[in-house]
Amino acid sequence: MAEQRHERANAVRNRRAVLQAAERLLEEGGDEHVSLDRVAALAGVGKGTVFRRFGSRAGLMQALLEERSLALREAVAEGPPPLGPGAPPGERLLAFLDGLGGIAEHNAALLTAHEQACADDKQADPSYMFWHRHIYDLLAEARPDLDTEFLAHALLSVFDGNLVRGMTRADDPRRFTASVQDMAVALLTSAPRT
Amino acid sequence: MAEQRHERANAVRNRRAVLQAAERLLEEGGDEHVSLDRVAALAGVGKGTVFRRFGSRAGLMQALLEERSLALREAVAEGPPPLGPGAPPGERLLAFLDGLGGIAEHNAALLTAHEQACADDKQADPSYMFWHRHIYDLLAEARPDLDTEFLAHALLSVFDGNLVRGMTRADDPRRFTASVQDMAVALLTSAPRT
DNA sequence: CTTCTTAGCGGACCGTCAGTCCGCTAAAGG
């Protein structure tokens, strides 16, 4: 698996330039007026380069989201508890939601753009699949009596750019994450299903 | 409030034709290739007429969704229990989710199109606001210790076209609704918050 | 350093979309 012998220096530089340009536009301009033309222009590359690197608008957003959540993914897979393996599932879930909530609170515009771009088959997104699988496993271990596949989707569906924005105020910057965690606790502590 | 003296017969007929055309395209073609050009063509009217009547793509989708959920809205406001006033909040909530779930299961494509069209400020949609308010009130009455404003959004965020489609199989056509209800029950029966 | 190969670039181009505009038609009222 160690092919792709050489990647031209230009290619690497352009990839980074495009990602940075997209991030800047998302931060500055809110969300959906981040057109690929604009991204290309700000990155100082041609439009074709953006599509060569990322395939589509959705691909670009996925790459951006993956970049922002890479650390969390690694911490979950092989980091120390309670995020990583070893802690009881309930604690791992709360730690994971804390991490994901932090990302969401700092990247609401990216979340919106990502939802928009991945309108169909959002569930096919690699990051989404990883998150769902992780929540699913933890929930299933803690509460096998519930429909955990659905609940994992339910917990993730809350990470919506507009909802995050609406819940995040300067005087209570972590209300979103706290409420998501409260919801998870409520689900975990609910009466066993008949 | 009985102004709008006359609405020309043509206008009424065209409004209905546009709504029906949009419904047909949603049913047949899945979701997002329901362009307003196509709707206008199928309805046998000009594009301008669509915009005169509904203002925008979002307006059309809102009108469609409102039409589909009008009966539920009325039943909630003044129908018999457990949907209408009189029953305890938990039962009313489950009845409401049952009704909304039924609508969602039969209109997944419309849900997707609506989400797409109302990408920004979905929370400003009249139907959404009504639903949120209703769930909020019921939850707040049953569980004032929780962040009910957030939880109402969380319950509604699950009514996503793709998620509904993914959960609805021929052999278990009401799995989505059942799981949503289970989730609500779990929230209602969770341990009181510290 | 020069030459050759080709990965990779750029931006003109395309089809489609939401939304606008305005001259015309025909519906309703007298």
Added chain:
DNA sequence: CCTTTAGCGGACTGACGGTCCGCTAAGAAG
């Protein structure tokens, strides 16, 4: 029947996501 004007239709616009292909320059080889 005539007048008024609500309402119609569809050409038009600007912007978008995505494609295409001729050219450039990066890197390997000598």
